[in-house]
Amino acid sequence: MNVATVARRCYVSPTFIDFESLRLSERLSISSSAGNRCLKFTGQSHRRLSFFRPIMATDESISSRSSDSSGETQQIINGKQENIVWHNCSITKSDREELINQKGCVIWITGLSGSGKSSLACALSRALHNRGKLSYVLDGDNVRHGLNSDLSFKAEDRAENIRRVGEVAKLFADAGIICIASLISPYRRERAACRALLPEGDFIEVFMDVPLHVCEARDPKGLYKRARAGIIKGFTGVDDPYEPPLNCEIVLQYNEDQSSSSSSSSLSEMAEIVVSYLDKNGYLKTS
Secondary structure (H helix, E strand, O other), X not given: OOHHHHXXXXXXXXXXXXXXXXXXXXXXXXXXXXXXXXXXEXXXXXXXXXXXXXXXXXXXXXXXXXXXXXXXXXXXXXXXXXXOOOOOOOOOHHHXXXXXXXXXXXXXXXXXXXXXXXXXXXXXXXXXXXXXXXXXXXXXXXXXXXXXXXXXOOHHHHHHHHHXXXXXXXXXXXXXXXXXXXXXOOOHHHHHHHHOOOOOOOEEXXXXXXXXXXXXXHOOOOHHHHHHOOOOOOOEOOOEOOOOOOOOOEEEEOOOXXXXXXXXXXXXXXXXXXXXXXXXXXXXXXX
16 A cells, blocks of 8 residues: 555544644645655654644544554454454563552542542642652543543543543553542443452542532532533533442541541541551552
8 A cells, every 4th residue: 555545544633733833735745756655744844743643544444354564464353453462571560569669559539520539639649749659640631631632521432531541540550650540430330340450459449429519519610500501411410420439448528517627628638548548558668
Protein backbone atom coordinates (compact mmCIF):
# COMPACT_ATOMS: atom_id res chain seq x y z
CA MET A 1 0.00 0.00 0.00
CA ASN A 2 1.55 3.32 -1.01
CA VAL A 3 1.53 6.48 1.05
CA ALA A 4 -1.19 8.13 -1.00
CA THR A 5 -3.53 5.26 -0.22
CA VAL A 6 -2.67 5.51 3.48
CA ALA A 7 -3.39 9.22 3.41
CA ARG A 8 -6.80 8.61 1.82
CA ARG A 9 -7.72 5.94 4.34
CA CYS A 10 -6.74 7.76 7.50
CA TYR A 11 -8.67 10.44 9.27
CA VAL A 12 -7.19 12.98 11.65
CA SER A 13 -9.84 14.27 14.05
CA PRO A 14 -10.21 18.07 13.72
CA THR A 15 -10.21 18.34 17.51
CA PHE A 16 -6.60 17.17 17.55
CA ILE A 17 -5.24 20.07 15.48
CA ASP A 18 -4.66 23.72 16.28
CA PHE A 19 -6.15 25.29 13.15
CA GLU A 20 -5.21 28.80 14.28
CA SER A 21 -1.51 28.01 14.09
CA LEU A 22 -1.47 25.53 11.25
CA ARG A 23 -3.70 24.42 8.40
CA LEU A 24 -3.03 20.84 7.52
CA SER A 25 -4.07 21.20 3.89
CA GLU A 26 -1.49 23.93 3.41
CA ARG A 27 1.40 22.06 5.00
CA LEU A 28 0.87 18.46 4.02
CA SER A 29 2.31 17.35 0.73
CA ILE A 30 2.95 13.97 -0.75
CA SER A 31 6.19 13.53 -2.54
CA SER A 32 7.71 10.54 -4.18
CA SER A 33 11.09 9.72 -5.56
CA ALA A 34 12.68 6.64 -7.08
CA GLY A 35 12.24 3.85 -4.57
CA ASN A 36 11.16 6.29 -1.83
CA ARG A 37 7.78 7.65 -0.86
CA CYS A 38 7.19 9.81 2.16
CA LEU A 39 4.99 12.47 3.75
CA LYS A 40 6.56 15.89 3.98
CA PHE A 41 5.41 18.85 6.05
CA THR A 42 6.22 22.20 4.55
CA GLY A 43 6.33 25.57 6.23
CA GLN A 44 8.47 27.10 8.95
CA SER A 45 11.07 24.63 10.10
CA HIS A 46 11.03 25.76 13.71
CA ARG A 47 7.45 24.60 14.33
CA ARG A 48 7.14 21.37 16.25
CA LEU A 49 4.65 18.74 15.22
CA SER A 50 3.59 17.82 18.77
CA PHE A 51 0.01 18.91 18.05
CA PHE A 52 -0.66 15.64 16.29
CA ARG A 53 -2.44 12.86 18.15
CA PRO A 54 -2.58 9.28 16.92
CA ILE A 55 -4.26 8.85 13.55
CA MET A 56 -7.60 7.09 13.78
CA ALA A 57 -8.31 4.50 11.13
CA THR A 58 -11.64 4.66 9.35
CA ASP A 59 -13.85 1.65 8.65
CA GLU A 60 -12.37 1.45 5.16
CA SER A 61 -8.94 0.58 6.51
CA ILE A 62 -10.11 -1.99 9.05
CA SER A 63 -10.34 -5.64 8.07
CA SER A 64 -10.91 -8.83 9.99
CA ARG A 65 -7.35 -9.89 9.38
CA SER A 66 -3.99 -8.17 9.75
CA SER A 67 -0.41 -8.92 8.80
CA ASP A 68 2.52 -8.73 11.18
CA SER A 69 6.06 -7.69 10.29
CA SER A 70 6.93 -11.18 9.10
CA GLY A 71 4.10 -11.15 6.60
CA GLU A 72 2.09 -13.72 8.50
CA THR A 73 -1.61 -13.03 8.90
CA GLN A 74 -3.29 -13.04 12.30
CA GLN A 75 -7.02 -13.38 12.88
CA ILE A 76 -8.61 -10.50 14.81
CA ILE A 77 -11.45 -11.46 17.12
CA ASN A 78 -13.42 -8.81 19.02
CA GLY A 79 -10.66 -6.28 18.51
CA LYS A 80 -7.97 -8.56 19.97
CA GLN A 81 -5.27 -10.50 18.15
CA GLU A 82 -4.72 -14.16 18.65
CA ASN A 83 -1.26 -15.55 19.37
CA ILE A 84 -0.15 -12.72 21.63
CA VAL A 85 1.91 -13.67 24.67
CA TRP A 86 2.69 -11.59 27.75
CA HIS A 87 6.41 -10.75 27.81
CA ASN A 88 7.79 -10.93 31.33
CA CYS A 89 10.57 -8.62 32.49
CA SER A 90 13.25 -9.55 34.99
CA ILE A 91 12.43 -6.44 37.02
CA THR A 92 9.29 -7.19 39.01
CA LYS A 93 6.77 -5.15 40.96
CA SER A 94 8.54 -6.12 44.17
CA ASP A 95 11.83 -4.79 42.78
CA ARG A 96 10.23 -1.46 41.96
CA GLU A 97 8.54 -1.28 45.36
CA GLU A 98 11.80 -1.98 47.14
CA LEU A 99 13.46 0.80 45.20
CA ILE A 100 11.02 3.44 46.48
CA ASN A 101 10.19 1.74 49.82
CA GLN A 102 6.44 1.55 49.39
CA LYS A 103 3.86 -0.82 47.95
CA GLY A 104 1.80 0.00 44.89
CA CYS A 105 -1.97 0.02 45.20
CA VAL A 106 -5.09 1.76 43.93
CA ILE A 107 -7.20 4.00 46.14
CA TRP A 108 -10.54 4.30 44.36
CA ILE A 109 -12.56 7.27 45.66
CA THR A 110 -16.23 7.08 44.67
CA GLY A 111 -19.26 9.21 45.45
CA LEU A 112 -21.70 11.72 44.05
CA SER A 113 -20.62 14.83 42.20
CA GLY A 114 -19.84 17.46 44.81
CA SER A 115 -19.04 14.94 47.54
CA GLY A 116 -15.40 16.04 47.67
CA LYS A 117 -13.67 13.22 45.79
CA SER A 118 -11.18 15.38 43.89
CA SER A 119 -10.43 17.52 46.94
CA LEU A 120 -9.75 14.44 49.04
CA ALA A 121 -7.57 12.93 46.30
CA CYS A 122 -5.34 16.00 46.22
CA ALA A 123 -5.22 16.28 50.03
CA LEU A 124 -4.28 12.60 50.24
CA SER A 125 -1.60 13.00 47.60
CA ARG A 126 -0.17 15.94 49.57
CA ALA A 127 -0.21 13.96 52.81
CA LEU A 128 1.63 11.08 51.16
CA HIS A 129 4.12 13.47 49.54
CA ASN A 130 4.87 14.96 52.96
CA ARG A 131 5.73 11.45 54.14
CA GLY A 132 8.05 10.92 51.19
CA LYS A 133 5.68 8.56 49.39
CA LEU A 134 5.05 8.63 45.66
CA SER A 135 1.46 8.87 44.47
CA TYR A 136 -0.45 9.97 41.39
CA VAL A 137 -4.04 11.21 41.02
CA LEU A 138 -6.27 10.07 38.18
CA ASP A 139 -9.13 12.56 38.34
CA GLY A 140 -12.35 11.78 36.49
CA ASP A 141 -12.47 15.18 34.78
CA ASN A 142 -8.75 15.41 34.11
CA VAL A 143 -8.50 12.11 32.23
CA ARG A 144 -11.21 13.33 29.86
CA HIS A 145 -8.84 16.07 28.69
CA GLY A 146 -6.49 13.52 27.16
CA LEU A 147 -6.72 9.76 27.55
CA ASN A 148 -10.53 9.73 27.39
CA SER A 149 -11.14 12.85 25.32
CA ASP A 150 -12.82 10.71 22.66
CA LEU A 151 -15.56 9.55 25.05
CA SER A 152 -18.97 11.11 25.59
CA PHE A 153 -21.23 10.81 28.63
CA LYS A 154 -23.44 8.14 27.13
CA ALA A 155 -23.80 5.01 29.24
CA GLU A 156 -21.42 2.91 27.14
CA ASP A 157 -18.79 5.66 27.04
CA ARG A 158 -18.99 6.24 30.79
CA ALA A 159 -18.39 2.53 31.30
CA GLU A 160 -15.39 2.66 28.94
CA ASN A 161 -14.10 5.72 30.79
CA ILE A 162 -14.03 3.75 34.04
CA ARG A 163 -12.53 0.67 32.39
CA ARG A 164 -9.64 2.69 30.95
CA VAL A 165 -8.94 4.43 34.25
CA GLY A 166 -8.97 1.05 35.97
CA GLU A 167 -6.39 -0.31 33.53
CA VAL A 168 -4.15 2.74 33.89
CA ALA A 169 -4.46 2.64 37.68
CA LYS A 170 -3.39 -1.01 37.55
CA LEU A 171 -0.22 0.00 35.67
CA PHE A 172 0.60 2.69 38.24
CA ALA A 173 0.15 0.17 41.06
CA ASP A 174 2.35 -2.31 39.24
CA ALA A 175 5.01 0.41 39.04
CA GLY A 176 4.92 0.62 42.84
CA ILE A 177 3.04 3.91 42.91
CA ILE A 178 0.05 4.64 45.12
CA CYS A 179 -2.55 5.56 42.51
CA ILE A 180 -5.50 7.66 43.65
CA ALA A 181 -8.47 7.46 41.29
CA SER A 182 -11.35 9.85 41.95
CA LEU A 183 -14.44 9.21 39.86
CA ILE A 184 -18.18 9.12 40.47
CA SER A 185 -18.15 5.54 39.09
CA PRO A 186 -21.81 5.06 40.01
CA TYR A 187 -22.25 1.33 39.33
CA ARG A 188 -21.03 -1.50 41.55
CA ARG A 189 -20.40 -3.78 38.58
CA GLU A 190 -17.89 -1.39 37.01
CA ARG A 191 -16.10 -0.77 40.28
CA ALA A 192 -15.96 -4.51 40.89
CA ALA A 193 -14.43 -5.00 37.45
CA CYS A 194 -11.65 -2.53 38.32
CA ARG A 195 -11.10 -4.26 41.65
CA ALA A 196 -10.73 -7.59 39.86
CA LEU A 197 -7.78 -6.21 37.87
CA LEU A 198 -5.57 -6.05 40.95
CA PRO A 199 -4.22 -8.57 43.45
CA GLU A 200 -6.28 -9.13 46.60
CA GLY A 201 -6.06 -6.13 48.91
CA ASP A 202 -4.47 -3.74 46.41
CA PHE A 203 -7.79 -2.09 45.49
CA ILE A 204 -8.89 0.18 48.33
CA GLU A 205 -12.36 1.57 47.81
CA VAL A 206 -13.14 4.82 49.59
CA PHE A 207 -16.78 5.90 49.68
CA MET A 208 -17.55 9.59 50.13
CA ASP A 209 -20.87 9.12 51.93
CA VAL A 210 -22.33 12.58 51.47
CA PRO A 211 -26.13 13.03 51.07
CA LEU A 212 -27.48 14.20 47.73
CA HIS A 213 -28.98 17.38 49.19
CA VAL A 214 -25.57 18.39 50.57
CA CYS A 215 -23.81 17.73 47.26
CA GLU A 216 -26.49 19.64 45.41
CA ALA A 217 -26.24 22.57 47.82
CA ARG A 218 -22.49 22.70 47.21
CA ASP A 219 -22.76 22.27 43.41
CA PRO A 220 -19.23 23.65 42.81
CA LYS A 221 -19.44 23.23 39.03
CA GLY A 222 -23.09 24.18 38.61
CA LEU A 223 -23.88 20.73 37.23
CA TYR A 224 -26.86 19.97 39.47
CA LYS A 225 -28.49 23.23 38.49
CA ARG A 226 -28.06 22.40 34.81
CA ALA A 227 -29.31 18.85 35.36
CA ARG A 228 -32.44 20.08 37.18
CA ALA A 229 -33.06 22.46 34.30
CA GLY A 230 -32.90 19.57 31.85
CA ILE A 231 -29.74 20.83 30.16
CA ILE A 232 -27.74 17.78 31.29
CA LYS A 233 -29.34 14.39 30.79
CA GLY A 234 -28.46 11.21 32.68
CA PHE A 235 -26.79 13.05 35.57
CA THR A 236 -25.95 10.82 38.52
CA GLY A 237 -28.19 11.55 41.49
CA VAL A 238 -30.77 13.44 39.45
CA ASP A 239 -32.00 11.18 36.65
CA ASP A 240 -29.41 8.42 36.86
CA PRO A 241 -28.81 6.20 39.91
CA TYR A 242 -25.79 5.93 42.16
CA GLU A 243 -25.13 2.54 43.72
CA PRO A 244 -23.24 3.00 47.00
CA PRO A 245 -20.59 0.41 47.87
CA LEU A 246 -21.69 -2.52 50.01
CA ASN A 247 -18.31 -3.70 51.31
CA CYS A 248 -15.75 -0.95 50.73
CA GLU A 249 -12.58 -0.59 52.76
CA ILE A 250 -13.19 2.97 53.98
CA VAL A 251 -16.36 5.03 54.43
CA LEU A 252 -16.00 8.76 55.01
CA GLN A 253 -19.35 10.00 56.25
CA TYR A 254 -20.58 13.55 56.14
CA ASN A 255 -21.10 14.94 59.61
CA GLU A 256 -23.15 18.09 60.02
CA ASP A 257 -21.68 18.65 63.46
CA GLN A 258 -18.41 20.28 62.46
CA SER A 259 -17.44 20.71 66.11
CA SER A 260 -17.67 17.01 66.89
CA SER A 261 -14.29 15.53 67.78
CA SER A 262 -15.22 12.40 65.81
CA SER A 263 -16.09 14.34 62.67
CA SER A 264 -14.03 13.48 59.60
CA SER A 265 -15.29 16.54 57.72
CA SER A 266 -12.00 18.30 57.13
CA LEU A 267 -9.89 17.23 54.19
CA SER A 268 -6.76 16.79 56.27
CA GLU A 269 -8.57 14.54 58.75
CA MET A 270 -10.09 12.45 55.97
CA ALA A 271 -6.73 12.16 54.24
CA GLU A 272 -5.13 10.98 57.47
CA ILE A 273 -7.78 8.26 57.84
CA VAL A 274 -6.73 6.87 54.46
CA VAL A 275 -3.02 7.28 55.22
CA SER A 276 -3.51 5.40 58.51
CA TYR A 277 -5.19 2.56 56.61
CA LEU A 278 -2.26 2.40 54.18
CA ASP A 279 0.25 2.44 57.01
CA LYS A 280 -1.58 -0.23 59.00
CA ASN A 281 -1.75 -2.51 55.98
CA GLY A 282 1.91 -2.14 55.06
CA TYR A 283 1.66 -0.01 51.91
CA LEU A 284 3.96 2.74 53.15
CA LYS A 285 6.98 0.46 53.55
CA THR A 286 8.30 -2.70 51.99
CA SER A 287 10.02 -4.31 54.97
